[in-house]
Amino acid sequence: xxxxxxxxxxxxxxxxxxxxxxxxxxxxxxxxxxxxxxxxxxxxxxxxxxxxxxxxxxxxxxxxxxxxxxxxxxxxxxxxxxxxxxxxxxxxxxxxxxxxxxxxxxxxxxxxxxxxxxxxxxxxxxxxxxxxxxx
Numbered sequence: 001x002x003x004x005x006x007x008x009x010x011x012x013x014x015x016x017x018x019x020x021x022x023x024x025x026x027x028x029x030x031x032x033x034x035x036x037x038x039x040x041x042x043x044x045x046x047x048x049x050x051x052x053x054x055x056x057x058x059x060x061x062x063x064x065x066x067x068x069x070x071x072x073x074x075x076x077x078x079x080x081x082x083x084x085x086x087x088x089x090x091x092x093x094x095x096x097x098x099x100x101x102x103x104x105x106x107x108x109x110x111x112x113x114x115x116x117x118x119x120x121x122x123x124x125x126x127x128x129x130x131x132x133x134x135x
Contacts, residue, residue: 034102035112037076039094041065042083051075053096062095074099074112082112090130091117100125 041062044050055061066072066088072095074082082105084091103115118125 031105031107032103033105034100035074035076035082035105036098036100037074037082039091039097039099040073040075041070041088041095042073042081043070045073045075045081051096063092066092066095074101081110083110085111085113086130094119094128 038051040051043065044055044062048055050062053060053062069088072084072086072088072091074084076082084101098120100118100120101112101114101116102118104113105111106113114130117128117130119128120126
């Protein structure tokens with residue numbers, strides 16, 4: 001029993017000592033930009049590629065999923081998925097809508113933190129009040 005305790009102690013000392021020599025990781029820089037696309041709830045988008053709010057016979061499924069806390073993302077015209085660092089319930093009513101978001105985009109982590117939200121209504125962009133990113 002004593003040998004195993006010494007072994008565990010030595011492994012812990014080596015791990016802590018080794019971590020002290022690791023280079024400090026730089027914080028990935030986020031740059032300001034604007035992205036446009038369709039807001040989706042990620043669960044249904046991943047499962048069935050749904051870009052609308054209604055999924056088959058399930059009316060308002062995307063909104064229900066987002067209100068339940070499933071993450072949301074913006075899918076652009078090139079089908080690139082931009083993960084949003086937001087509280088999904090705050091965006092739930094716009095699932096399936098075309099949005100234009102302006103904010104900080106960390107390309108390394110592929111996370112977008114919206115500062116301004118606009119929805120396309122009757123062919124025009126209308127600014128919406130929405131919660132800021134989670135940070």
